[in-house]
Amino acid sequence: MAKPARTYPAHDEHTNEAVAVGADPYDSTEKSQIFTVKWNEEGFLPIFVVVTNDSDQPISLGDMKAQFITAHRDKLAAATNDDLYRRLSHISTGKVYPLPFPRTKVKGAVSKKALDEIDGAQFSAKAVEPHSTQSGFMFFDVSGISSPLAGGRFYMTGVRDAKGNDLLYFEIYFQK
Numbered sequence: 001m002a003k004p005a006r007t008y009p010a011h012d013e014h015t016n017e018a019v020a021v022g023a024d025p026y027d028s029t030e031k032s033q034i035f036t037v038k039w040n041e042e043g044f045l046p047i048f049v050v051v052t053n054d055s056d057q058p059i060s061l062g063d064m065k066a067q068f069i070t071a072h073r074d075k076l077a078a079a080t081n082d083d084l085y086r087r088l089s090h091i092s093t094g095k096v097y098p099l100p101f102p103r104t105k106v107k108g109a110v111s112k113k114a115l116d117e118i119d120g121a122q123f124s125a126k127a128v129e130p131h132s133t134q135s136g137f138m139f140f141d142v143s144g145i146s147s148p149l150a151g152g153r154f155y156m157t158g159v160r161d162a163k164g165n166d167l168l169y170f171e172i173y174f175q176k
Contacts, residue, residue: 002135005052010154012170017161018055019128021170023154024048026137035121037114042087043143044079046121047154050135053128057162061134062126064158068140071151078138084118085110087141149174 006013008022026032026046032039039046045068053059068076079087088110123136142148154172161167 002048002050002133004054004133005050008050010172010174011050012172014168014170017167018053019059019159019167020052020054021156021159021172022050022052023172023174024050025149025174027149036117037088039139043141044084044087044139045142045148046137046139048135049123049138049154049156050133051125051128051159052133054131055161056130058130059128059162059167060126060160060164061128061158063160064156066123066138067155068142068148069153069155070142070145070148074145075155076140076142078123079141081118081122083141084139085115088114 005011005020005022008024010024011020011022013020024047026034026048027040032046035046047068049066051059051061066078068078070076121137123134123138125134125136128134140148152174154170154174156170157166159167159170
């Protein structure tokens with residue numbers, strides 16, 4: 001169960017709109033033990049995202065866009081389920097396939113446990129009801145970046161109030 005977003009060390013609170021977003025990167029060995037998949041070894045940075053709505057109206061996350069911005073200003077979008085499945089299946093390109101192609105369907109190498117973990121962990125909320133909190137993980141492909149959190153930040157747009165008006169963007173800096 002997630003705590004209110006403003007209680008996380010890395011958060012951005014909009015008091016006028018009564019909405020807060022918290023972000024907790026799971027980059028340490030201790031934190032990442034909750035997963036069966038070793039996301040850091042797969043090149044992903046899991047970030048636990050918490051959205052708290054303390055207003056009297058629901059907010060919409062249907063058009064939400066989240067990015068991880070590195071110190072070098074590279075903008076990384078949150079990985080989709082397909083991105084995660086592709087990486088976990090370890091399919092390599094450049095293989096020579098026998099002709100004719102086998103007529104049997106080839107199953108991916110992603111385990112049922114990993115598929116369930118992806119589906120259960122990922123941030124999937126489309127709205128946040130009044131006086132409630134929604135949370136989940138977003139995974140960012142940081143392969144090739146040695147220390148992604150140093151100077152990095154989480155950036156989120158597309159959060160709308162009950163009337164359909166955009167709320168100001170949320171920006172959370174990571175100090176590491």
